Amino acid sequence: MGQPILNIAICGGGISGLCLAVALSKYPAIHVEIFEAAERFSEIGAGMLIWSRTHKIIELMGLGTLFTEIIDQSQYTSKQPSSLIFEYRRSDQHEEASQFYQLNGPSACVHRAQFLDILASQLPPGIVHFNSKLESYTLSGSNRCDGIKSVIRQQMFHDLAKQFGDHYLKYVNPVWTGTTAYRALIPVEQLANVSNGEKHMACTNRMVYCGKNKHINTYPIRDGDLAMVNVVASCSDRSKLEEFYPEPWVRDAPQAELLAAFENWEPDVQQLLIRMSKPTHWAIHHLRPLPQFANGRVVLIGDAAHGAAPHLGAGAGQAIEDAYVLSNLLATMSNVSSLHQVLEAYQHVRLTSAIHVLKESYNMGHITEFDGGFGEEMAIVGAEISRQCMWFDQTDPDGENQRALDYLASLLKLEYEPKSEECH
Known part of the structure; x- marks a missing residue:
């Protein structure tokens, strides 16, 4: 076997980095190494929604069978267009609420850590370097991705600011969206008998409980052999958009703080919250839409390029799409001289789609919290939810x-x- 024509350093072992490494590892002409700051692979968050668009890419990457093994089969609707994605309820009231919209379509939910495990299982031996923290890079190297707090993005846009002006500095760091969220996993067995001997609807249905400036997402997932319900309870003050939020962005929160935030909400919500005994509190940040993803031989993918609010459940899917498109472009190279064109083609296509999802993810938070310009007209809110999600299936x-x-x-x-x- 000849020497590889391209050496790629992937900085960060999250979903985008591992997807890219797995996709590229089947090409002998490309040598890949992963540099991960932690001592092992790990993912932030628990649940992960897979839209049909993303599921198709997973199958095209040859991971369909492994992916199916980690799905809660009771929630597997990837081939069923009429199946429930989310049920939406108006819940910021004492009395029991009712559904105002149901989003249907093919989808699946998995645990992020399990998805990361199946990616890691497909890596060739000897290409991963743990405890390796990136401090800087040179444009003669080839680096790829390292998360929403990306050191690569910071240096890239500092370099661009020196060349083209200080307006590039606004893209260096993520900004606070004005939203914080309480997160927890609840074992399904704790919700099996909550009302007249019946299990809570969140055990089987994916739910969005909506209210003014707040909403709660829930969906069942599996954590190994354990059936769990993933709960994310969000509170927003969008007048604080892009205000400075001090570290830490993630902390343990007392349950009393969570209960106080949703004290006037419907009984079904209270049944969930009283079982979130050890919630964590997250300050939700996203990136300003970047004007470019590549500079020289350096390219950003995943959260480093378009880290978004979680309200569309699409961040992981966009990271997978980045890896799929970039790997297919890199696979066409016969020599390193075409790398500039490869990265330009990646940016040309992925910039538009990824930034669209980033913006709509933020907007979906407005809509489900009755702050999207549609007031509290439930029929109009439901129609706008449908419009926002149409892109993923169509x-x-x-x-x-x-x-x-x-x-x-x-x-x-x-x-x-x-x-x-020239003719003379």
Whole structure:
């Protein structure tokens, strides 16, 4: 076997980094190494929603069978267009609420750590370096991804600011969205007999409990052999958008603080909250939409490029799409001289889609908290939820991949076609 034509350093072992490494590892001409700051792979958060668009990519990457093994089969609706994705209720009231909208379509939920495990299981031996923290890079290297607090992004936009002006500095760091969230996993067995001998609806249905400036997402997942309900209870003050939020962004929270935040909400919500005995409190940050993902031989993917609020459940899916498109572009290379065009083609296609999802993720928080310009007209709110989510089921990720390949072909044609001589 000959020497690889391209050496790639992936900085960060999250979902985007491992997906990229797995996808590239099947190409002998590409050598990949992963540098992870922690002593092992780990993921922030618990649950992970997989839209049909993302599920198709997972299958195209050859991971479909392994993926199916970690899904709670009672929640597996990836082939059932009429199945429930989320049920929406108006819940900021003492009395029991009722559903005002039901979002249907193919989808699946998995535990993030389990998904990371199946990715790690597909890596070739000897390519991972733990306890390796990136401090800086040079443009002669090839680096890829390292999360929403990305050191690579910080240096990239500091460098761009020196070249082109200080307006690039606003992209260096993530900004607070004005939202905080309480998170916890509740064992299903604790919710099996909450009212007249019946189990809580969150054990079987994916729920969004909506109220003014607050909402709660729940969905069942499996954590190994344990059936759990993932709960994320969000509180927003969007007048504080982009205000400074001091570290730590994640802390343990007393249960009393959580209960006080939702004290006037419906009984079904209270049954959940009293079982969140040890919630964690998160300050939700996102990135301002970046003007570019690449500079020189350095490219950003995943949260480093488009870290978003969680309200669409699409962050992991976008990271997987990044890895899929970029790996297919890199696989076309016959020599390193075309790397610039490869990264330009990746940016040309993925920038538009990923920034669209980043913006709509923030907007969905407004909508489910009756702060999206639609007031509290439930029928209108439901219609807007449907519109926001339509993109995931009515767009084709493989078509996007083909557009990237076609754009790369056009760039290479321009680069290498003979220049016509001037007539005299």
